Amino acid sequence: MMTTMEIFKTEKEALATVQSNQTIMVGGFGLVGAPLTLIDALVELNVKDLTIISNNLGEQGKGLGKLLLQKKVKKAIGSYFTSNRDVGEAYQRGELEIELMPQGTLAESIRAGGAGIGGYYTKTSVGTDLAKGKEIKVIDGEEYVFEKALKADVAIIRAHKADTLGNLIYYKTARNFNPIMATAAQYVVAEVDEIVEVGQLKSDEIVTPHLFVDGVIVAKKVLTKEGVVDNG
Amino acid sequence: MMTTMEIFKTEKEALATVQSNQTIMVGGFGLVGAPLTLIDALVELNVKDLTIISNNLGEQGKGLGKLLLQKKVKKAIGSYFTSNRDVGEAYQRGELEIELMPQGTLAESIRAGGAGIGGYYTKTSVGTDLAKGKEIKVIDGEEYVFEKALKADVAIIRAHKADTLGNLIYYKTARNFNPIMATAAQYVVAEVDEIVEVGQLKSDEIVTPHLFVDGVIVAKKVLTKEGVVDNG
Amino acid sequence: MANPIQELIAKRAAQELREGEVINLGIGIPTLVSKYVEDKKVFFHTENGMLGVEDVLEEKMDPNLVNAGKQPVGEGVGSSFFNSADSFGMIRGGHIDVAILGVLQVDREAHIANWAVPGKNIIGVGGAMDLLEGAKKVIVTTTHTSKDGKSKIMKECTYPITSNRSVDMIITELAVFRYLDGNLHLTELMPGVRLEEVEKNTEAEFIKSLE
Amino acid sequence: MANPIQELIAKRAAQELREGEVINLGIGIPTLVSKYVEDKKVFFHTENGMLGVEDVLEEKMDPNLVNAGKQPVGEGVGSSFFNSADSFGMIRGGHIDVAILGVLQVDREAHIANWAVPGKNIIGVGGAMDLLEGAKKVIVTTTHTSKDGKSKIMKECTYPITSNRSVDMIITELAVFRYLDGNLHLTELMPGVRLEEVEKNTEAEFIKSLE
Numbered sequence: 001m002m003t004t005m006e007i008f009k010t011e012k013e014a015l016a017t018v019q020s021n022q023t024i025m026v027g028g029f030g031l032v033g034a035p036l037t038l039i040d041a042l043v044e045l046n047v048k049d050l051t052i053i054s055n056n057l058g059e060q061g062k063g064l065g066k067l068l069l070q071k072k073v074k075k076a077i078g079s080y081f082t083s084n085r086d087v088g089e090a091y092q093r094g095e096l097e098i099e100l101m102p103q104g105t106l107a108e109s110i111r112a113g114g115a116g117i118g119g120y121y122t123k124t125s126v127g128t129d130l131a132k133g134k135e136i137k138v139i140d141g142e143e144y145v146f147e148k149a150l151k152a153d154v155a156i157i158r159a160h161k162a163d164t165l166g167n168l169i170y171y172k173t174a175r176n177f178n179p180i181m182a183t184a185a186q187y188v189v190a191e192v193d194e195i196v197e198v199g200q201l202k203s204d205e206i207v208t209p210h211l212f213v214d215g216v217i218v219a220k221k222v223l224t225k226e227g228v229v230d231n232g
Numbered sequence: 233m234m235t236t237m238e239i240f241k242t243e244k245e246a247l248a249t250v251q252s253n254q255t256i257m258v259g260g261f262g263l264v265g266a267p268l269t270l271i272d273a274l275v276e277l278n279v280k281d282l283t284i285i286s287n288n289l290g291e292q293g294k295g296l297g298k299l300l301l302q303k304k305v306k307k308a309i310g311s312y313f314t315s316n317r318d319v320g321e322a323y324q325r326g327e328l329e330i331e332l333m334p335q336g337t338l339a340e341s342i343r344a345g346g347a348g349i350g351g352y353y354t355k356t357s358v359g360t361d362l363a364k365g366k367e368i369k370v371i372d373g374e375e376y377v378f379e380k381a382l383k384a385d386v387a388i389i390r391a392h393k394a395d396t397l398g399n400l401i402y403y404k405t406a407r408n409f410n411p412i413m414a415t416a417a418q419y420v421v422a423e424v425d426e427i428v429e430v431g432q433l434k435s436d437e438i439v440t441p442h443l444f445v446d447g448v449i450v451a452k453k454v455l456t457k458e459g460v461v462d463n464g
Numbered sequence: 465m466a467n468p469i470q471e472l473i474a475k476r477a478a479q480e481l482r483e484g485e486v487i488n489l490g491i492g493i494p495t496l497v498s499k500y501v502e503d504k505k506v507f508f509h510t511e512n513g514m515l516g517v518e519d520v521l522e523e524k525m526d527p528n529l530v531n532a533g534k535q536p537v538g539e540g541v542g543s544s545f546f547n548s549a550d551s552f553g554m555i556r557g558g559h560i561d562v563a564i565l566g567v568l569q570v571d572r573e574a575h576i577a578n579w580a581v582p583g584k585n586i587i588g589v590g591g592a593m594d595l596l597e598g599a600k601k602v603i604v605t606t607t608h609t610s611k612d613g614k615s616k617i618m619k620e621c622t623y624p625i626t627s628n629r630s631v632d633m634i635i636t637e638l639a640v641f642r643y644l645d646g647n648l649h650l651t652e653l654m655p656g657v658r659l660e661e662v663e664k665n666t667e668a669e670f671i672k673s674l675e
Numbered sequence: 676m677a678n679p680i681q682e683l684i685a686k687r688a689a690q691e692l693r694e695g696e697v698i699n700l701g702i703g704i705p706t707l708v709s710k711y712v713e714d715k716k717v718f719f720h721t722e723n724g725m726l727g728v729e730d731v732l733e734e735k736m737d738p739n740l741v742n743a744g745k746q747p748v749g750e751g752v753g754s755s756f757f758n759s760a761d762s763f764g765m766i767r768g769g770h771i772d773v774a775i776l777g778v779l780q781v782d783r784e785a786h787i788a789n790w791a792v793p794g795k796n797i798i799g800v801g802g803a804m805d806l807l808e809g810a811k812k813v814i815v816t817t818t819h820t821s822k823d824g825k826s827k828i829m830k831e832c833t834y835p836i837t838s839n840r841s842v843d844m845i846i847t848e849l850a851v852f853r854y855l856d857g858n859l860h861l862t863e864l865m866p867g868v869r870l871e872e873v874e875k876n877t878e879a880e881f882i883k884s885l886e
Contacts, residue, residue, distance in 0.1 A: 004694070029534070029548070030530075032512075032528055032530050079588065080590045081588055082588035087587060101589070102589050102592075102593040103511060103589070104548075104552030106548075107551070108347070108553075111549040112352070113768075114764060116766070116767025117354060118352075118355070118369070118371035118376040119369075119376075120351065121350040123350070124598075125593050126628055127625070127627065128624060128628075129580070129624045130589065137350070139350035139351055139380065139381075140350070144351075149371075163753060165753045167753060169436065170545070171528055172435075172529045172545055173512050173513055173531075173545060175545050176512050179547040183764065183768060183770070198753040199752045201753075203404075203750060203754045206755035209726045209755040209757065209765075210755075211720070211726060223528060236483070236484040237484075261741075264723075264738065264739055264745065311799065311801055312801045314797050314798060314799035324796065332799070334803075334804040335722060335759070335763065335801050336763030336766060336767055336804075339760040339762070340764075346553060347549075347552075348555070348598055349556070354767060354808075355808045355809075356808045356809075358808075358838075358839060359836070359838065362800065362804070397542045399544060402756070404740045404756055405721075405723050405739060405740050405756060407724055407757070407758055408724050409758070411758040412758055412759065431542060433542075435543045435545055436545055438544035441515045441546065442515070442542065443486045443507065443515060455739060456738055
């Protein structure tokens with residue numbers, strides 16, 4: 001991170017440093033816990049050939065699904081693209097590279113990237129098509145597959161509250177990939193429901209300590225029962 | 233874990249299944265966050281040849297230092313034994329095997345053991361005596377050393393509060409190795425300041441979900457400014 | 465709209481669960497299992513990051529509180545939330561007692577295929593492979609045959625398998641099979657089902673071990 | 676009891692810290708650095724699992740709130756606690772701006788030795804190796820010579836090194852060195868120190884680059 005955390009007024013400023021060909025982690029499980037405001041800003045940017053690391057590519061025409069329709073995504077790394085049929089079609093047309101990973105491997109590789117681990121061995125996917133071409137190591141008599149850490153240039157994440165230092169807490173299952181992505185990118189911006197004074201978040205409940213966070217912005221798009229709506 | 237969490241009245245019951253030759257993880261950084269009541273119970277058990285995984289072996293004659301003096305420890309795996317000079321002496325006399333690991337490697341190996349990771353690559357210790365004989369792998373042009381996961385038969389840990397399901401929260405820097413050790417052993421007992429009703433710990437503040445915990449017991453020995461004292 | 469065959473299978477699966485167990489439910493029929501646990505105290509884990517999932521009334525639904533199928537769920541007393549890396553640490557690390565999963569195919573060695581169909585635009589694996597590696601016990605719930613009447617319990621999976629690990633149990637609307645000592649054992653006929661029906665609709669060999 | 680040489684070195688080290696940085700302080704002289712940051716807002720991280728360490732008054736000491744040297748510390752506003760695996764994830768993952776460490780020896784390639792002495796009963800490494808791999812900048816604070824008058828800035832470390840990584844800066848009571856382009860550069864004399872004193876007490880070659 002940079003040494004001073006910024007509180008951004010506009011999502012355009014928050015993403016001012018994003019460039020073509022970068023790798024971008026995007027939090028969320030489907031639309032739940034996805035940084036919808038920052039994703040919309042990403043869609044507006046004049047960039048292309050992005051590599052997106054995210055569990056899904058949103059839904060059809062929603063969230064990251066918009067970015068895909070704009071053909072700004074060169075490659076998607078994730079675990080479940082079936083819920084957006086545009087992904088399969090872009091892939092069949094040869095417009096999109098896909099790296100499919102088991103969800104646990106995706107999560108673990110992101111955590112490894114953030115924690116300075118170069119790679120690790122998991123049993124998950126041993127003996128399946130997803131392990132093809134990957135190194136196998138026998139540890140204590142069992143086969144494991146080697147997986148490399150994932151890192152990114154930028155992570156855009158969704159949290160519940162930030163304090164003015166950049167400490168973050170999350171809301172229920174909107175936590176998902178967000179805290180680990182906060183650790184694994186050079187530049188991390190969090191979209192939050194509310195920014196509170198330092199001291200308002202208890203030291204024992206902070207999930208993401210501020211040293212991971214470069215900027216925060218209040219969410220302008222939020223997920224409700226009625227779908228994605230503008231916030232206030 | 234077993235399917236039902238037990239609230240133990242006596243520390244002897246809590247450790248009834250411990251046997252000679254087992255590997256035991258013990259939480260704490262020195263005496264801070266160490267399960268002092270359960271350590272004392274371990275000292276009383278008629279077992280020997282234990283392998284202890286803990287950052288330190290307590291202090292001279294305190295905490296795990298007592299277990300060492302009783303010659304019940306066959307091997308110690310940890311990162312910093314200098315603060316208990318009995319350790320160096322037992323080692324020189326050939327009474328104790330030692331596996332010294334960088335503190336971050338110790339923590340990461342325990343986490344890996346709990347998370348079903350067989351082993352991983354870290355840059356820490358590359359080029360030093362502690363990497364001698366270990367596999368080196370070049371990942372993205374940089375050298376990493378292979379480290380294996382650590383697991384244990386039993387973990388005894390210290391938490392602040394437990395609810396009656398076994399969910400745990402920790403107190404300030406007494407957290408240290410405790411939450412990760414809770415994940416990495418077959419049988420996990422936590423010593424706590426207080427056992428509260430389910431629902432008293434907020435779902436967002438629980439650090440160790442109850443699925444990791446087999447038993448809890450209220451601490452009878454606590455660390456105070458005046459040293460280790462009996463609780464009530 | 466309740467599908468009686470699915471409900472029947474889910475109900476039978478629920479009987480396998482024991483007090484205090486931690487259960488992970490896959491998408492489809494497995495999701496229905498939670499309705500049938502009755503007063504057994506079990507704990508549902510969902511891989512997106514929660515322990516203590518409960519069913520929820522429509523008026524209490526929260527769009528940011530969902531299960532692995534992205535359906536709104538409720539929050540039991542004593543539940544907890546965690547990030548996806550920690551959640552899969554629980555799965556791979558052997559901390560989940562039972563996973564109940566749907567399948568496309570299962571073979572005579574109880575290997576399952578449930579994540580890919582060659583030639584089709586299905587590009588997703590989710591948590592299935594992790595659950596198969598990590599859960600202590602895996603139960604498959606599935607209709608016995610596919611829509612075109614073919615047996616889903618096959619000699620050999622024709623779709624890519626999900627794991628080298630064999631599942632422990634298969635529950636369909638016709639029967640219950642257990643995988644023991646390298647063989648599928650038919651241990652139970654569902655109510656009103658005759659043995660011949662099971663034999664006719666099962667491609668894989670199995671041993672008759674009716675109790 | 677304040678040792679004036681140690682305080683001098685710590686004070687000089689504090690001048691290197693910049694607003695907003697995250698700093699990890701080793702045991703010994705580094706621990707003293709926090710006294711001298713004045714009104715610069717920096718954040719102290721300790722590897723046992725805390726961000727936001729502050730000095731503490733004796734009456735407020737809490738035996739369960741300690742730094743990596745096991746000394747009682749205070750809790751700044753906005754501080755947070757985490758487990759040791761997460762804490763070292765921060766270190767190895769490159770999230771600490773500056774580590775200030777003590778050493779036994781440092782050599783002309785700015786490799787340090789600070790964890791083992793051959794033949795002595797020192798069996799501990801702690802977090803030193805992780806900090807050397809992970810911290811963006813490493814500053815060494817040390818007395819220039821050992822108790823028997825030998826230079827600690829040596830041609831080659833005779834004790835086992837702590838890492839392949841060279842440190843960025845060495846601060847002693849006599850001088851400040853920076854490691855640039857493969858050479859030690861003497862960039863500063865401490866107040867009242869003459870160049871000859873530094874030359875006499877430094878075994879390793881260095882380039883004179885006084886500003």
